[in-house]
Amino acid sequence: MTSIVSQALWIYFYITLIGLIAIAVYGIVVRPNLLKKIIALSILGDTANTFIIFLGFRRGGAAVPIIPTIKPTLEELLWFKETAVDPLPQCLVITAIVINMSVTAFLIALAIQLYRLYGTLDVRKAVRLRG
Amino acid sequence: MKGVKILFIPLMGLVVILIMLILSYGTLGYSPAEYIRSLGEFLLRQSFNVFEKEWWVGSPEVITATLWDYRGLDTVYETTVFYLAVIGCVSVFRLLQPKLAEITKEKEEYALTVIVRVATKIVLAVIILISINIALHGHITPGGGFQAGSAFAIAPLLAIAAFSRYFVEKMGLKINLSHALRSLGLIIIALVALLPLFYFGYLLQNQAKPWSPFPGYPIEVSFLELSGSLFHFDIGEYLNVAMGFLAIFLLLSLPERVFKKDMEVVKSES
Amino acid sequence: MEIYPPLPPIMIHSLALAPVTAIVSAFAMPLIGLTIKNRKVWDAFALTISTIVFILTGIGYATVRYLGKPFVYLLGGWPPPVGIVYEVDEFAALLGLVSAFIIWLVVIYGVKYFDSNEDGMEWYYTMLLGLEAGVLGCIYTGDVFNVFVLFEVLSITSYGLVAFWNRRGECIEAAIKYSLIGALATTIYFLAVTFIYASLGTLNMADIAAKIRGLFFPVTGEPYGSIALGVGLFLALSIWAFTVEAGVAPNHFRVLDAYQVSPSTVAALLSAVAANVGFYLLARYLITLLSGARAVETIVNAGLLIVLIMGLVSIIVGSFLMIVQSDVNRILAYSSVLNYGYVCLAIGLATPLGIIAALFHMINHAVAKTLIFLTAGVYVKASGTRRLDGMEGVGRYAPITSALMVIAALALAGVPPFNGFVSKLILYEALLEVNLAPLVIIIVLSSALSLLGYLKIIYHAYTKPPMKDYGKVEPPKAMLWPMIILAALCIILGVASPWIYDMFIEPAAHTIFETDKFIEVAYEFAEKLLIGVRI
Numbered sequence: 001m002t003s004i005v006s007q008a009l010w011i012y013f014y015i016t017l018i019g020l021i022a023i024a025v026y027g028i029v030v031r032p033n034l035l036k037k038i039i040a041l042s043i044l045g046d047t048a049n050t051f052i053i054f055l056g057f058r059r060g061g062a063a064v065p066i067i068p069t070i071k072p073t074l075e076e077l078l079w080f081k082e083t084a085v086d087p088l089p090q091c092l093v094i095t096a097i098v099i100n101m102s103v104t105a106f107l108i109a110l111a112i113q114l115y116r117l118y119g120t121l122d123v124r125k126a127v128r129l130r131g
Numbered sequence: 132m133k134g135v136k137i138l139f140i141p142l143m144g145l146v147v148i149l150i151m152l153i154l155s156y157g158t159l160g161y162s163p164a165e166y167i168r169s170l171g172e173f174l175l176r177q178s179f180n181v182f183e184k185e186w187w188v189g190s191p192e193v194i195t196a197t198l199w200d201y202r203g204l205d206t207v208y209e210t211t212v213f214y215l216a217v218i219g220c221v222s223v224f225r226l227l228q229p230k231l232a233e234i235t236k237e238k239e240e241y242a243l244t245v246i247v248r249v250a251t252k253i254v255l256a257v258i259i260l261i262s263i264n265i266a267l268h269g270h271i272t273p274g275g276g277f278q279a280g281s282a283f284a285i286a287p288l289l290a291i292a293a294f295s296r297y298f299v300e301k302m303g304l305k306i307n308l309s310h311a312l313r314s315l316g317l318i319i320i321a322l323v324a325l326l327p328l329f330y331f332g333y334l335l336q337n338q339a340k341p342w343s344p345f346p347g348y349p350i351e352v353s354f355l356e357l358s359g360s361l362f363h364f365d366i367g368e369y370l371n372v373a374m375g376f377l378a379i380f381l382l383l384s385l386p387e388r389v390f391k392k393d394m395e396v397v398k399s400e401s
Numbered sequence: 402m403e404i405y406p407p408l409p410p411i412m413i414h415s416l417a418l419a420p421v422t423a424i425v426s427a428f429a430m431p432l433i434g435l436t437i438k439n440r441k442v443w444d445a446f447a448l449t450i451s452t453i454v455f456i457l458t459g460i461g462y463a464t465v466r467y468l469g470k471p472f473v474y475l476l477g478g479w480p481p482p483v484g485i486v487y488e489v490d491e492f493a494a495l496l497g498l499v500s501a502f503i504i505w506l507v508v509i510y511g512v513k514y515f516d517s518n519e520d521g522m523e524w525y526y527t528m529l530l531g532l533e534a535g536v537l538g539c540i541y542t543g544d545v546f547n548v549f550v551l552f553e554v555l556s557i558t559s560y561g562l563v564a565f566w567n568r569r570g571e572c573i574e575a576a577i578k579y580s581l582i583g584a585l586a587t588t589i590y591f592l593a594v595t596f597i598y599a600s601l602g603t604l605n606m607a608d609i610a611a612k613i614r615g616l617f618f619p620v621t622g623e624p625y626g627s628i629a630l631g632v633g634l635f636l637a638l639s640i641w642a643f644t645v646e647a648g649v650a651p652n653h654f655r656v657l658d659a660y661q662v663s664p665s666t667v668a669a670l671l672s673a674v675a676a677n678v679g680f681y682l683l684a685r686y687l688i689t690l691l692s693g694a695r696a697v698e699t700i701v702n703a704g705l706l707i708v709l710i711m712g713l714v715s716i717i718v719g720s721f722l723m724i725v726q727s728d729v730n731r732i733l734a735y736s737s738v739l740n741y742g743y744v745c746l747a748i749g750l751a752t753p754l755g756i757i758a759a760l761f762h763m764i765n766h767a768v769a770k771t772l773i774f775l776t777a778g779v780y781v782k783a784s785g786t787r788r789l790d791g792m793e794g795v796g797r798y799a800p801i802t803s804a805l806m807v808i809a810a811l812a813l814a815g816v817p818p819f820n821g822f823v824s825k826l827i828l829y830e831a832l833l834e835v836n837l838a839p840l841v842i843i844i845v846l847s848s849a850l851s852l853l854g855y856l857k858i859i860y861h862a863y864t865k866p867p868m869k870d871y872g873k874v875e876p877p878k879a880m881l882w883p884m885i886i887l888a889a890l891c892i893i894l895g896v897a898s899p900w901i902y903d904m905f906i907e908p909a910a911h912t913i914f915e916t917d918k919f920i921e922v923a924y925e926f927a928e929k930l931l932i933g934v935r936i
Contacts (some may be wrong), residue, residue, distance in 0.1 A: 034577065041588070084175050103560075127574070148587075204485045207424075221559060223523060223568060225520060310431050334477070
């Protein structure tokens with residue numbers, strides 16, 4: 001009984017993540033305001049990060065992947081290996097967070113410069129001003 | 132165009148339902164699983180395993196070990212992505228007359244209350260100390276170069292918000308200093324990555340391996356636990372990220388009138 | 402323990418050093434820019450570094466040809482499934498060499514193209530060196546997550562270069578469109594990597610190819626769950642990401658504005674060098690890694706069909722919309738989309754002749770498109786406008802440049818004896834081999850339409866009488882020599898094509914299909930070095 005409930009909760013978690021991806025793609029493609037596009041891109045990046053961390057999770061007993069003693073014995077290492085979560089997705093996520101943040105910073109700089117030159121952040125008006 | 136946009140929503144709904152079905156019952160079985168991938172188990176076991184020294188890194192922090200040693204090239208290039216993004220921002224915000232950006236006075240009547248100013252000064256000192264701690268202990272506790280640099284970045288942001296951009300520049304944190312220190316951090320990273328090549332080892336190598344003549348970076352220097360090249364990488368990365376954020380915030384906080392004066396010159400030329 | 406055959410150390414480390422040299426000099430460039438304010442020093446530095454990288458890629462190509470099998474470089478000393486490796490076969494080495502060569506020529510041209518009082522040149526050179534590192538790193542790597550990171554290096558430098566003239570509204574607006582769609586594509590690719598890690602448990606390209614065929618590397622073991630769906634999702638999302646990068650329809654909208662408004666050197670680089678990375682990765686993923694394996698056969702065939710249809714749409718869109726433009730850079734942008742359609746069509750066929758046509762056309766298009774962008778840049782610089790009716794007769798003041806533009810136009814349109822004709826001929830043979838004769842007719846028609854587009858430029862720029870006195874249009878030697886070298890290459894690649902085909906193109910294209918050697922080379926390292934490891 002609990003396993004069906006917990007499987008249903010995990011499926012709900014999936015649906016939320018995939019729904020967030022859909023909303024983010026809608027925001028980037030459809031909304032005309034530049035700031036909303038950048039926010040939607042940020043949401044997309046964060047959702048992808050959450051997704052991969054979720055895939056590296058260990059059900060039933062998850063420990064932080066940091067060895068708590070400075071001189072571990074072999075049994076402590078094996079116990080650590082059996083209980084810690086997957087470190088590789090976390091490493092990929094650190095990389096992805098920094099990269100998404102860099103692109104967002106650059107896009108914000110471009111948005112500010114566009115506002116200074118054209119006076120608007122609406123991409124439809126900017127296209128019309130360009131001619 | 133409106134018709135296409137209305138079609139987008141049910142289309143995305145269909146895609147959501149399809150992907151949800153595929154994931155739940157097809158690709159991954161019951162998720163999350165009770166076991167992790169065996170590559171992850173290898174990394175957990177071997178990164179601080181003194182008994183099997185061919186595959187060890189010497190750092191109890193498995194994630195920093197994976198970032199800077201097992202997958203070091205990814206991290207070096209991610210550093211360059213951040214660095215190039217800052218260069219891009221500098222290039223987008225550049226002025227024809229850089230002298231216009233040097234503001235020499237601030238207006239007294241816009242200062243915030245004394246509570247804000249004193250509290251901000253205390254918090255700034257604490258932030259900087261904590262960020263240095265995160266950077267230097269990145270190979271033992273959760274942390275590292277990026278995390279510490281991001282923590283440091285709050286300090287100039289708070290100072291600009293609570294005081295003014297002129298206050299930050301008066302403290303000595305000008306944009307040229309940020310360029311110089313950032314390049315210093317990146318050169319540290321580049322040297323630490325390239326040093327093994329002089330011993331005919333491999334690029335980015337950390338510890339000694341039987342198939343490479345490089346003896347490895349030192350793990351312990353008297354009582355300090357160094358974990359090889361991870362410590363040096365963390366310091367270089369901290370300088371890079373902290374100074375990169377400083378440059379971005381200094382550029383973003385330039386007032387509008389500076390840009391307008393610069394554009395007047397451009398318009399009069401064209 | 403010796404794991405490499407006895408080669409001089411420079412040959413072993415050259416392939417890893419090429420992108421690293423470019424990126425270390427990009428680190429040092431702002432320091433030089435801040436301390437030495439002399440533009441000539443910056444030019445000399447950029448020229449030296451691009452020459453060094455070109456020589457390193459040449460040594461790398463020689464190493465791979467000498468070995469006869471893909472060259473594996475262990476980064477950090479870690480064997481394949483555990484760490485990142487560079488796995489360079491002849492296709493990748495040749496493409497890297499051609500890219501470094503074109504970047505070198507464009508740097509030489511750019512020295513005199515920008516005015517001597519142009520501001521921000523230190524940032525231009527930094528981003529240019531970063532672009533070079535990104536392109537070479539993307540081509541040489543053997544790890545799918547490393548592709549994501551280097552893809553981002555390539556993308557962010559291209560966003561910065563498109564926005565280089567930051568006081569022009571059109572440049573900033575084109576850069577925003579370019580950056581947003583590019584950032585969306587790379588985040589989608591990150592999701593794709595998620596699925597491949599979840600279902601196969603590895604991030605190494607040779608390991609992915611092995612697991613689908615049932616051969617298991619040490620340490621990473623067996624796959625999890627159903628391979629077909631995981632690989633299918635991975636393939637679909639990465640095709641989306643790479644076609645946005647490559648600029649094929651219907652993902653080509655961002656590319657048009659970016660090539661139109663950016664400086665001519667930047668447009669040439671993005672069009673000729675950066676787009677080829679997308680095509681190389683498509684060929685690598687669809688053919689080397691995934692084809693020939695029974696488990697994922699239907700999905701891979703569906704992916705190839707999608708790529709083929711996208712190529713066809715690009716050809717039609719590019720050729721028809723090219724002739725109604727009135728801005729010279731936009732005509733060349735549509736021409737780029739057209740040629741990307743040819744390459745996409747060739748990759749979608751996935752036959753040996755198809756890949757030979759794709760590789761040859763990638764190289765020919767890079768050479769000829771760079772030449773035509775550079776000559777158009779001379780015209781734009783002299784007349785001050787990109788509009789065709791604002792530069793009438795400017796070509797008469799620069800006869801050498803106009804002759805070079807005619808050579809480039811004929812090469813791109815596929816007129817013998819230039820190089821465009823040869824690669825299109827191989828494409829026709831590849832199409833006839835699989836009984837797709839109507840597509841041959843479409844390609845011939847589109848070539849004729851594109852010739853109309855180029856003739857439009859030449860008509861306005863050369864045949865019409867000059868509308869004003871343009872002064873000295875003929876460019877100085879620093880700008881002229883790269884264009885002459887490219888035009889000479891157009892002629893040589895066309896005339897000597899049978900020899901070049903046998904010596905360079907055919908062996909390189911054949912390596913895309915040799916998945917067994919690709920897996921075996923990496924497996925040797927994994928087996929030898931991971932003896933006795935316990936997970």
